Structure formats: C-alpha cells, structure tokens
Amino acid sequence: MTPVIQASNLTKVFGKSTAVEHVSFEVQKGEIFGFLGPNGAGKTTTTRMLTGVIPPDAGTATILAHDIRTEPVMAKQGFGVVPETSNAYTDLTAWQNLMLMGELYGLPRSRAEQRSSELLTMVGLLERKDQKVQAYSKGMKQRLILAMALIHEPELLFLDEPTSGLDVQSTQMILTLLRDLNRKGTTIFLTTHNMEEANRLCHRVGIIRAGKMVAIDAPEKLKVAIDRVHKIEISFDREVSSDALAGLSDVTGVNRTGDKWQISAENRDAAIHSLVTFSQQNGAAIVTLNTLAPSLDEAFLRLTQEAKP
Amino acid sequence: MNPAGFSEQVRRAWAIAKKDIRIYYLKGPVLIFGVFMPLFMFLAFLMGGRQLPLSFLISGLVGMTLFFTATAVSPAIFPWEGQAKTLERLASCPVTVEAIVFGDMIASILFGIGITIVTVIIGLAVGLSLIHGITLLVAILLAACCFSAIGMLLAVPPTNVPSNIMMLSSLIKFPLVFISGIFVPLEQMPAWGLVLAVCSPLTYFTDLVRYSFTGTHFFAVWIDIAALAVFTVVFTVGTMYLHKRTMPKRM
Ligand SMILES: Nc1ncnc2c1ncn2[C@@H]1O[C@H](COP(=O)(O)OP(=O)(O)OP(=O)(O)O)[C@@H](O)[C@H]1O
Ligand SMILES: [Mg+2]
Numbered sequence: 151m152t153p154v155i156q157a158s159n160l161t162k163v164f165g166k167s168t169a170v171e172h173v174s175f176e177v178q179k180g181e182i183f184g185f186l187g188p189n190g191a192g193k194t195t196t197t198r199m200l201t202g203v204i205p206p207d208a209g210t211a212t213i214l215a216h217d218i219r220t221e222p223v224m225a226k227q228g229f230g231v232v233p234e235t236s237n238a239y240t241d242l243t244a245w246q247n248l249m250l251m252g253e254l255y256g257l258p259r260s261r262a263e264q265r266s267s268e269l270l271t272m273v274g275l276l277e278r279k280d281q282k283v284q285a286y287s288k289g290m291k292q293r294l295i296l297a298m299a300l301i302h303e304p305e306l307l308f309l310d311e312p313t314s315g316l317d318v319q320s321t322q323m324i325l326t327l328l329r330d331l332n333r334k335g336t337t338i339f340l341t342t343h344n345m346e347e348a349n350r351l352c353h354r355v356g357i358i359r360a361g362k363m364v365a366i367d368a369p370e371k372l373k374v375a376i377d378r379v380h381k382i383e384i385s386f387d388r389e390v391s392s393d394a395l396a397g398l399s400d401v402t403g404v405n406r407t408g409d410k411w412q413i414s415a416e417n418r419d420a421a422i423h424s425l426v427t428f429s430q431q432n433g434a435a436i437v438t439l440n441t442l443a444p445s446l447d448e449a450f451l452r453l454t455q456e457a458k459p
Numbered sequence: 460m461n462p463a464g465f466s467e468q469v470r471r472a473w474a475i476a477k478k479d480i481r482i483y484y485l486k487g488p489v490l491i492f493g494v495f496m497p498l499f500m501f502l503a504f505l506m507g508g509r510q511l512p513l514s515f516l517i518s519g520l521v522g523m524t525l526f527f528t529a530t531a532v533s534p535a536i537f538p539w540e541g542q543a544k545t546l547e548r549l550a551s552c553p554v555t556v557e558a559i560v561f562g563d564m565i566a567s568i569l570f571g572i573g574i575t576i577v578t579v580i581i582g583l584a585v586g587l588s589l590i591h592g593i594t595l596l597v598a599i600l601l602a603a604c605c606f607s608a609i610g611m612l613l614a615v616p617p618t619n620v621p622s623n624i625m626m627l628s629s630l631i632k633f634p635l636v637f638i639s640g641i642f643v644p645l646e647q648m649p650a651w652g653l654v655l656a657v658c659s660p661l662t663y664f665t666d667l668v669r670y671s672f673t674g675t676h677f678f679a680v681w682i683d684i685a686a687l688a689v690f691t692v693v694f695t696v697g698t699m700y701l702h703k704r705t706m707p708k709r710m
Binding site: 198201202203204205221222223224226227231233235236237238239240241242246250251253254255256298 | 460462463467468470471473474475477478481482543544545547548549550551552553554555707710
C-alpha cells in the first residue's frame with residue numbers, strides 16, 4: 151500500500167541558511183504522525199512544502215499518490231490544512247468562510263451547508279455563525295479554522311501547532327476531535343512543541359532539529375531508547391541508611407531528595423522486589439513508591455541537544 | 460468532477476471573485492470613490508473651460524472611469540491577503556494560481572463595468588446622445604477585461620505592503636492617461652505623442668467610446684477592437700504566468 155505522505159529528501163534554502171535539509175519520512179494511512187522540533191527547526195517550512203504552499207528546492211513530496219509539484223490540485227483536493235497562523239477571512243462571518251471553502255473544494259451548495267452546520271455544532275460555534283470572524287477570540291478562530299479544514303471530509307489533515315496559545319478547554323476539545331477523526335479513518339499530520347500532547351495522541355513521532363530529521367519512532371520506543379536507566383522513587387515511614395539501600399541487589403544508585411529516595415536501576419522489576427524485601431526485613435513500611443518513566447520531554451531534549459551542529 | 464479540470468477551476472475562480480467583491484469592493488469608501496471620482500473628474504473637465512466639445516470630454520471621462528475603477532483595488536488584494544495570511548489558505552486549497560488571478564480579475568471587471576455604466580448614464584442625463592450602443596457595450600466589456608489584467612500585472616511585484624503597490628501603480632497609471640488621447644485629441648498630437656499613444660490600450664478604448672457618442676474616430680473600429688483584444692490576451696496570459704512564478708515569494 152502506498153503511504154499517504156511520502157517525503158523524500160525535502161530541502162528548502164532561504165538565502166544563506168538551509169531551513170530544511172534532506173528530510174525524508176512516510177506516513178501510513180490511519181496514522182497520527184507527530185512532527186516535533188524546537189523553534190526554528192523547520193517544522194512549518196516542511197509542512198508548507200508538503201501542502202504545496204512553497205516549492206521545495208530539492209526532493210519530492212507525494213501526497214495521497216499525487217506529486218505535490220506536478221499534480222497540486224489533485225493532491226490538495228484530498229487534504230485539509232490548519233496552518234500555523236490563523237487565516238480565516240476576518241471580514242466574513244464564520245458561515246461565509248465555510249461556504250467559501252465549500253466552493254473552493256467544489257462541494258455542491260446543499261452539501262456545504264449541511265457539512266457547515268455539522269462542523270459548527272461540533273466545534274461549538276453554531277450560535278455565532280453569523281458573526282464576523284473579527285470578533286472571535288483566538289480559541290474560537292482556531293476551532294473555526296479546524297472546521298474549515300474539514301469541510302470536504304479530507305482523508306488527510308495537516309495541522310501546524312493547532313493548540314498553541316489555547317486554554318485547556320479549547321485544547322481538550324481539539325484533541326478529542328482529532329482522536330475521533332482518526333478513529334473514523336482520517337490520517338493526521340501534526341506539528342507540535344507539546345510533548346504531552348504528542349505522547350498522548352501520536353502513533354509515531356518524527357523529531358527534527360536544525361532542519362534535519364534526528365529520529366522517527368513510536369513515542370514509547372523513543373523514551374525507552376533514550377533512557378535505559380530507570381528511576382524509582384520510594385519513601386519509608388522511618389529512617390533507613392543510604393548504604394543499606396545502595397547495597398541492595400539490582401540497585402545501581404541512590405539519591406536522597408527530601409524525605410524520598412531516588413533509586414536508579416537497570417532492571418526496574420528486580421529492583422522493586424529487592425526494595426520490598428528490604429522493607430519487610432527491616433520493618434520499615436513503604437509510604438510511597440513511584441516508578442519514574444522517562445518523559446518524552448527528556449527524550450526530546452536529549453535528541454535535540456546532543457551533538458549540536 | 461475533475462478538480463483540476465478547466466470548468467471546475469473557473470467555478471472556483473468565481474468563488475474567489477465573490478469573496479473579493481464582498482470583502483474589498485462592497486465597502487462604503489470604495490463605492491463612494493467609484494461613484495464620485497468620475498463625477499468630480501467630470502466637473503473638473505467642465506470647469507477647465509477648454510474649447511473642446513462636451514462629447515469629447517465625456518468620452519475621455521468614460522475611458523478614465525473604466526481604467527481607474529478596474530485597476531483601483533485589484534493590485535492591493537495580494538498584498539492584503541499576504542499580510543493577513545489568507546493567501547496561504549488559498550495556496551493550500553485545490554485552486555491554481557491562474558484561477559486565483561482570474562477570480563481577482565472577474566471582481567475588478569464587474570466593479571469597473573458597474574461604475575462605468577453609472578458614468579455613461581450621467582453622460583446621457585446631461586444630454587449626450589448614444590449613437591453606437593452595441594459598440595460601446597462591446598468596448599466596455601473588452602476594455603474591462605484588459606484593464607483588470609493590467610491591474611493584476613501591477614500586483615506582480617511580490618511585496619506584502621499594500622501602500623508600496625499603490626504608489627507604484629499610481630506611477631504607472633497616471634502617465635498612461637496622458638498619452639491616451641483623453642485630454643488631447645489624437646488628431647492634435649505630435650508624432651512622438653502618437654507613437655506613445657498606440658502603445659496604450661486606453662487609447663483604443665477612448666477612441667471606441669468617442670465613436671459611440673460622436674460617430675468620429677481616429678482608428679478604424681475593427682483596429683480598436685483587435686488592438687484591445689490582443690492587449691487583453693497578452694496581459695492576461697502574462698499576468699498569470701508572472702503570478703505563478705512570484706506566488707511562492709509571498710508566503
Ligand atoms: N519565508 C522565510 N524566509 C526566510 N527564512 C525563513 C522563512 N521561513 C522560515 N525561515 C527560516 O527557516 C527556519 C525554519 O523555520 P520554521 O518556521 O520552519 O520553523 P518551525 O520549526 O516551524 O519553528 P516554530 O516552532 O517557531 O514554529 C528558521 O530559521 C526561519 O528563520
Ligand atoms: Mg512553525
């Protein structure tokens with residue numbers, strides 16, 4: 151099966167600086183693909199090349215089996231875009247914006263009206279559909295733009311930081327919508343800074359640093375790959391000596407923080423067994439016990455900081 | 460439905476034209492400018508008290524009205540939309556650059572024709588007689604297409620600062636009016652003036668309007684129409700080609 155997005159060697163040069171350098175990846179049908187990277191890494195530039203807004207200086211992008219350079223209209227017909235900066239027509243109402251999108255995607259009027267009502271209900275803007283977008287808050291604009299991107303029921307959706315600057319409620323609403331869309335079969339390409347969001351939402355993430363891809367994998371695998379040493383946080387109802395803890399089998403390091411101990415171990419399971427046995431033998435009851443999973447944040451920081459160019 | 464097919468792209472261009480009319484043309488100041496500019500120009504002509512007949516003046520006025528209205532707003536649309544990032548929205552939609560340019564042209568054609576008809580009605584109201592109505596209609600339709608293509612050509616420099624483009628287009632538009640037989644009849648022009656005049660599409664339109672109102676003309680009618688048609692095709696093809704090249708620079 152051909153991938154929904156196939157980027158190979160995408161390169162973009164602005165003046166003297168290379169914003170994106172030989173970026174290649176594939177996104178399969180039904181996936182939520184997260185595209186992560188620090189500010190200025192080239193996420194927006196890559197997204198704009200994939201969506202046919204700017205031409206790449208080298209490399210190719212095939213979207214839904216159409217080359218974005220040679221068959222741009224056919225490719226664009228199949229996807230929707232939520233760009234980085236909000237760009238509904240502020241002099242038009244939400245309804246007029248949606249009707250315009252309907253016409254630009256070639257929907258019959260009745261279908262466009264039906265879809266618009268559904269989408270406005272979905273994003274909670276139906277009562278304000280006849281208000282000019284000028285008067286919308288940032289969160290409302292973003293939800294409208296998502297609705298505009300979905301008017302033609304695209305198979306593929308590109309989103310460039312759809313939740314940046316939104317409050318918890320709007321963010322949750324958008325993430326829930328994306329998950330629902332994906333469950334119904336929409337492939338999603340999502341750019342974000344927010345590791346928590348990527349971690350919860352994406353099946354796979356690609357990490358870009360200074361214009362180059364540095365890793366592509368499932369979030370869980372990236373985390374594991376980055377941190378082979380696990381940490382366990384434990385506290386007891388009485389004083390125990392650090393030497394005694396450090397002497398336990400499978401414990402490789404001990405560190406005290408406040409009333410808690412941070413235990414490093416390569417085999418988390420074995421270390422927990424030792425700690426429990428220790429607690430029983432010394433009559434020191436366990437008050438708290440947490441395993442500290444490496445976060446995607448940490449994985450991200452490692453990947454984007456090591457070997458600075 | 461073939462999204463990339465010609466008829467589908469024309470339909471989408473029409474959607475862009477409707478959007479333009481709604482956002483950029485149906486605005487109080489724009490409409491007031493459109494209706495009052497020819498009126499004041501007309502008054503200025505009359506006050507000038509020169510020894511030229513009214514029918515000559517009105518022909519020039521109609522020529523000027525169509526030229527200025529059809530090129531008034533369109534050069535600024537791309538810069539405005541570039542700034543507002545709505546151009547990026549259009550660029551990611553399944554419409555070609557040609558369709559976007561064509562949509563902007565349709566809007567300016569309709570605006571130009573609408574205001575010019577107001578001017579013609581004023582002319583008829585002050586007692587002018589229309590001799591060749593069909594010729595005038597054909598001339599207005601053709602010239603509106605031609606001038607709107609000029610308006611889009613003025614928008615080619617990929618700047619996102621509307622005032623830059625407006626300044627530039629004034630620099631080009633005003634001299635064009637002076638070489639087009641509007642203030643000085645072509646018959647009275649020196650040879651070098653005529654050489655300049657034949658390069659301006661406005662010359663042929665003004666000549667056709669004069670013919671429609673007075674029955675006199677400098678060039679043969681078919682030459683006027685053919686010249687306008689050639690200018691229209693060349694400018695339209697040229698502006699679409701150039702915009703296709705400069706569009707990515709606006710993003
Ligand atoms: N139109 C442009 N002209 C010149 N340089 C540009 C242009 N667009 C982007 N760049 C440069 O390309 C690099 C990548 O920018 P890009 O916007 O793709 O980053 P990003 O990963 O989206 O960052 P952010 O997280 O801040 O949105 C930056 O160094 C930026 O300065
Ligand atoms: Mg960005």
